[in-house]
Amino acid sequence: MASWDRNTIILLDLVKQPENARCADCGAPDPDWASYKLGVFVCLNCSGTHRDLTDVSRVKSIRLDNWEDDLVEFMRRNGNAVAKAQYEKSVPAFYYRPQQHDCVVLRDQWIRAKYARQEFTGKNGHLQKAYSSGKACEKSTILSNVPACQTYTSKVAKAIISVRNMNAVFQPEKVGHQNGLQITYMTEDRTRNLFVYHENGQEIVNWFNAVRAVRYAYLRKALAPANDSELMPLLTTRSLKEGYMEKTGPMQWEPFKRRWFVLCSVDRKLLYFKTPMDALELGAVFIGTEAHGFSVRETPTRGSRGSRWRYGLTMETPDRNFIFMCEQELEQRDWIKAFQQVIAQPLLPQHYSSKEERREELSFMAWTVHCAQRPFFLFLVEANMKRKKS
Template identity: 50%
Template structure:
């Protein structure tokens, strides 16, 4: 066996070694096939692309595809270093004090979240035990580019977060005294929607306004700045949740700080009599508030309607079919949602989309209702459109 094969065999053994955590990416998804030999960790393909941008911090090679020989560094030293470290040890060092409000990216999250997480860990070393104490962000003020409600242009707007008061304000004039909107942290959610917004730093902020969900679409040129805003909003939300639910442990509140949509995409829907023409709409399923929101366009400021999804125990059901005698317009893959108030009929652009929506609806319907849904027990609104 040659040196290269022997070295690769040793790396593969380290990858599967029990008690090291190496079988799961140190920064992202499962099944890591790459190694940062400067940090002593194993990472996935997506994270390797981020690490590659910071050669002063991390140097990466594929465990299976690259050659591991003396052309990189003294290979014996590398193998000893990788053996001494490993994912769990390095995570314990660099993630010793991650604040509860700080969002830790998941496998399917956008690049800016992953990039700033990796920079915060290894470059800025924000979470190490011997670093400076990290206090919640508190109040924050700055400028974000906000999409206009009517003209669809992104304009520079001043945003002010008052964490103690639980308010977010934004102003149309840089030095204006009267805010355009005052948003309660109680009703606020923030989620990165880079593809929908068409910007790698695109953030969607939602809140309730007169019974509707108001969408703000914003971005900042700096990835760090937009992620800092996101985590500042999360810190303010956690502070509110602790006051609203003092009997609950922090571990149960953290998943409620912000949430992503469980599923989004176009479907066609008909009206309450199922004789109205099918119309194409953009749908977004909010699993925490158990709401299916629908819009004419993905970047609309307000929804056209919303459907509250109770639990299966309350009689809410979803079926993979259309009612007898009902035919879709262009799309044939149908879904029928049954609620105590009425029956909703949708068609999907493909069978794949149909399966994904069906699984997502069943996921929500299978969850018991709790006070932490943070909703009034209401029914549908705007359903005839």
């Protein structure tokens, strides 16, 4: 047997080991590439970023390329677990670790932060100042240690954003830019959207993690004594489902109108907008549990008073029934499944508004002011952010 055939067999055995069976960077199963300078097994998508980091990483296919004996021995001595212990030694709790289906900029900057900048080895803590300190500039969004962020279009703050209901999520397709970020928050009991982007991938990911950092600081106080495993899902949340449906009014005789709906399982809300890029919601529906009188079912096709679509569903609530129409049967099934998933989840303490919750929020505000007097400025980020026009 030729040595390269033998080496391929060795590599295929190594990648079957539990610690190597998933991509070292995004967790995708069955990685078939490897960096022979870092000793990690990675998927095809992540291997693209490694190819750009020639000073720190070199990749080969474990199936298609020839491997020299010394490189195979290096992979045998190292592997994903060894690399993780070195390069992910001190990842901040709030820092987002990308998954397989996350957008390119998140995976790309995670890999660069780990290996090229070595931010998490414990030796270069000063590199994390991008989302823990800095200064403000005009036409930027400023995240501070107080439980709010401010948006500036001049020297005067245009808006104050409460961290309590703030969320940031990458939406490159919706924003129309590979680094597009959607920031949502509550203003006068309505959801407000900001669509921003930055040409520099590192800058926009630093912003994203800065939002997570200040949310983490707030939630640790507001939801004490919750542990990190309970807090992490609340730092930033993606919608369970988004898309167009048609809806009618509360009397159900009004004409159907097409609206863009967003369903979030964390806050149990169905929001609707005129278009995906609207700044303010038109309305919101809280979704409780079956025990509280909430259910969803398919609606038989009938005279729909102006609806162009045929596939209906009804959301029953204690106050009223909402009738929606979908264009395709598959969309109808997906929406029903998504609603059922939210209804099946138990209500959590954060879903209830109470005086005790308000006292917790005020307590956090007092705590942050005390920190600022030291002074102790957290989570200030400098960047030239651009608003995406809707």
